[in-house]
Amino acid sequence: MRATQLDTAATLRDGLNERALVTDRRREQMLLFGLCTPAVLLILIIIFVPIGWLSWLSLFDDAGRLGWDNYARLVEQPSYIKTFKTTFQVSLVVTIVDVLLGYPLAYMLSQMPRRAAGICMIFVILPFWTSVLVRTYAWLVILQRTGLVNEWLTGLGLVAEPVQLVHSFLGVVIGMSHVLLPFLVLPLYASMRAIDRDLLRAAMNLGASPTAAFWRVFFPLSLPGLAAGVVLIFVLCLGFFVTPTLMGGGRVIMWAMRMESTVSLYANWGAASALGVVLLVVTMGCLWIFSRLFGAENLVAKGLR
Amino acid sequence: MDADPLSLDEVAVARKTVVKIRTPDDRSPPLAIRKLSKRYGNTIALHDVNLDVRPGEFITLLGPSGSGKTTLLMILAGFVRPDSGSVKVGEEEILVTPPHKRNVGMVFQNYALFPHMNVFENIAFPLRQRRFDRREIAERVHRVLEMVQLTGLAERRVDQLSGGQRQRVALARAIVFEPRILLMDEPLSALDKKLREQMQIEIRHLHERLGMTTVYVTHDQREAITMSDRIAVMNLGRIIQMDTPERLYVGPRTRFVAEFIGESNLLPIEVDEVGARFCGRILKSCEKPIKTSAKQWLVIRPEKLSLLDGNVDNSSLNVFDGTVTEIIYQGESFLCCVRLNDGNNLTIRNYSRGEMLARIPSVGQPVRLGLSPEDTTVVHEDQ
Numbered sequence: 001m002r003a004t005q006l007d008t009a010a011t012l013r014d015g016l017n018e019r020a021l022v023t024d025r026r027r028e029q030m031l032l033f034g035l036c037t038p039a040v041l042l043i044l045i046i047i048f049v050p051i052g053w054l055s056w057l058s059l060f061d062d063a064g065r066l067g068w069d070n071y072a073r074l075v076e077q078p079s080y081i082k083t084f085k086t087t088f089q090v091s092l093v094v095t096i097v098d099v100l101l102g103y104p105l106a107y108m109l110s111q112m113p114r115r116a117a118g119i120c121m122i123f124v125i126l127p128f129w130t131s132v133l134v135r136t137y138a139w140l141v142i143l144q145r146t147g148l149v150n151e152w153l154t155g156l157g158l159v160a161e162p163v164q165l166v167h168s169f170l171g172v173v174i175g176m177s178h179v180l181l182p183f184l185v186l187p188l189y190a191s192m193r194a195i196d197r198d199l200l201r202a203a204m205n206l207g208a209s210p211t212a213a214f215w216r217v218f219f220p221l222s223l224p225g226l227a228a229g230v231v232l233i234f235v236l237c238l239g240f241f242v243t244p245t246l247m248g249g250g251r252v253i254m255w256a257m258r259m260e261s262t263v264s265l266y267a268n269w270g271a272a273s274a275l276g277v278v279l280l281v282v283t284m285g286c287l288w289i290f291s292r293l294f295g296a297e298n299l300v301a302k303g304l305r
Numbered sequence: 306m307d308a309d310p311l312s313l314d315e316v317a318v319a320r321k322t323v324v325k326i327r328t329p330d331d332r333s334p335p336l337a338i339r340k341l342s343k344r345y346g347n348t349i350a351l352h353d354v355n356l357d358v359r360p361g362e363f364i365t366l367l368g369p370s371g372s373g374k375t376t377l378l379m380i381l382a383g384f385v386r387p388d389s390g391s392v393k394v395g396e397e398e399i400l401v402t403p404p405h406k407r408n409v410g411m412v413f414q415n416y417a418l419f420p421h422m423n424v425f426e427n428i429a430f431p432l433r434q435r436r437f438d439r440r441e442i443a444e445r446v447h448r449v450l451e452m453v454q455l456t457g458l459a460e461r462r463v464d465q466l467s468g469g470q471r472q473r474v475a476l477a478r479a480i481v482f483e484p485r486i487l488l489m490d491e492p493l494s495a496l497d498k499k500l501r502e503q504m505q506i507e508i509r510h511l512h513e514r515l516g517m518t519t520v521y522v523t524h525d526q527r528e529a530i531t532m533s534d535r536i537a538v539m540n541l542g543r544i545i546q547m548d549t550p551e552r553l554y555v556g557p558r559t560r561f562v563a564e565f566i567g568e569s570n571l572l573p574i575e576v577d578e579v580g581a582r583f584c585g586r587i588l589k590s591c592e593k594p595i596k597t598s599a600k601q602w603l604v605i606r607p608e609k610l611s612l613l614d615g616n617v618d619n620s621s622l623n624v625f626d627g628t629v630t631e632i633i634y635q636g637e638s639f640l641c642c643v644r645l646n647d648g649n650n651l652t653i654r655n656y657s658r659g660e661m662l663a664r665i666p667s668v669g670q671p672v673r674l675g676l677s678p679e680d681t682t683v684v685h686e687d688q
Binding site for chain 2: 199205212
């Protein structure tokens with residue numbers, strides 16, 4: 001590229017070099033726009049084309065007639081409503097379990113020296129790098145009727161009969177809570193680390209007991225991180241497939257599993273698409289409610305921003 | 306349990322004891338620190354520190370970073386546990402009292418204002434922890450806001466305040482519950498110079514008004530001199546010298562204190578039976594210096610030196626001859642660097658007044674400097 005000629009004999013009206021500077025700015029803008037374009041196009045294609053196609057498919061019934069039949073069935077058939085309820089139940093319980101497990105964990109990590117916290121963080125993230133399938137099967141092995149937990153329980157004489165731990169609501173919750181825990185701990189840890197320790201010192205100096213300092217100062221300041229984690233987990237739960245399928249053993253049917261069976265069992269693409277669209281809309285709705293509750297900017301944890 | 310209602314006399318007695326806890330004397334009790342030591346691994350943060358703060362006194366811990374001044378403050382606040390020693394507020398040993406029961410106010414270096422509370426809530430925090438009733442809280446917060454000149458900002462969010470305003474809120478929060486002792490950890494270091502100097506005077510005035518026993522930490526010797534009743538100069542975990550600002554400036558005992566407080570020229574001297582010798586000449590001084598085993602130095606403050614006129618009799622002064630190497634003009638004053646004939650360097654400061662300004666020597670010009678005997682101070686090397 002050739003530098004724009006500096007205009008030494010500028011007229012008074014234009015200001016010295018004004019035109020050259022404007023041209024220069026425009027060229028820079030064009031360059032940046034050009035660099036962004038491929039990525040923007042790619043994102044537009046991979047997000048909007050499939051969604052559009054999905055929505056289009058959902059409007060045709062098995063016979064290929066255009067109409068709202070697929071949606072009407074979701075409301076009319078009680079089994080769909082039950083699946084919908086189960087999905088929300090599981091999501092809610094898993095989120096609560098993860099908050100109860102994850103908050104103390106993140107708190108402990110945030111209070112540890114950075115190095116030690118880094119090492120412990122590996123143990124939180126390590127499972128994260130392992131395939132969901134592998135982790136879920138590991139849980140099956142541990143929790144099944146003849147698994148580790150049941151053998152210990154019966155061996156110790158604590159229970160007479162093996163306890164039903166998998167292929168149940170409990171199993172689904174255990175599996176999903178474990179798989180999703182890092183999604184809560186990571187943003188929460190980041191926001192807790194960002195809390196200045198002097199604030200807690202100040203609180204105690206001003207007469208707050210350690211407990212009061214925690215609830216009046218630390219906890220409110222950790223809420224944005226908690227909100228980010230909760231939203232992430234809840235939304236991921238809504239569409240979760242692998243873990244509930246394996247851990248539920250067909251007894252717990254979630255929304256995504258319903259979609260899969262509609263396609264693979266009945267080959268009804270229209271109905272499956274309708275389920276997909278509904279899930280998407282519900283998820284967006286949840287995100288909207290959360291962003292109204294916590295403020296959109298709080299959904300991305302401090303330190304990750 | 307005895308359910309009898311208290312008689313009026315008993316109520317009066319109970320009231321009196323409550324009142325006694327909050328007498329003005331108790332609000333500014335003396336502070337006595339004895340043989341306080343703290344190690345972090347192999348580094349000694351504090352070594353056998355003794356310090357007495359009188360009731361209502363403003364004490365500054367002054368020292369470079371790593372001198373132990375902040376550690377000492379943290380021990381007073383209860384955030385750091387020392388290895389040994391004693392800290393008494395009045396008659397009470399507070400060393401094992403948890404921070405929230407110490408009733409010691411602290412202003413943090415970065416203010417540590419609670420970002421999720423507004424100004425009012427921040428200042429009300431210590432009062433709420435003490436279960437004051439609503440009316441009293443509102444009353445006290447507004448009184449203290451007035452005191453720090455922030456009336457009308459009670460509803461502001463903390464992040465809408467300027468640095469100086471945050472500083473005032475932090476100060477208000479630390480004094481609103483009338484703590485027995487006020488601690489300040491470099492509270493002005495984040496402010497620009499003008500504001501800092503203004504706040505120094507304001508804090509000083511506030512202290513005069515409230516009469517709270519105050520321990521202030523800074524590494525800025527000017528700030529320490531401006532604000533304190535007494536200054537404890539610290540280095541490497543020890544208090545080197547503790548005195549009033551005037552006496553510290555005029556009579557430093559060691560080289561470290563002389564160099565840390567104010568500007569100083571140091572000239573190596575030999576002390577024998579006759580007196581201090583500098584380049585063979587006997588130093589004229591008010592007190593005869595005492596020989597010590599450590600190396601000794603003559604401290605000369607730049608502003609105490611004068612440029613001598615050849616024609617005037619100066620037999621009563623200590624005289625130094627040399628050549629001007631540099632002139633540094635600084636507005637209200639100028640510095641003149643002189644290389645003495647024996648190779649030592651001296652800096653002299655003169656105020657830019659008419660006759661003095663006319664006599665600024667030029668670089669390379671030979672000059673004669675005079676030092677009055679009462680302006681000589683001899684210090685020894687630190688052990």
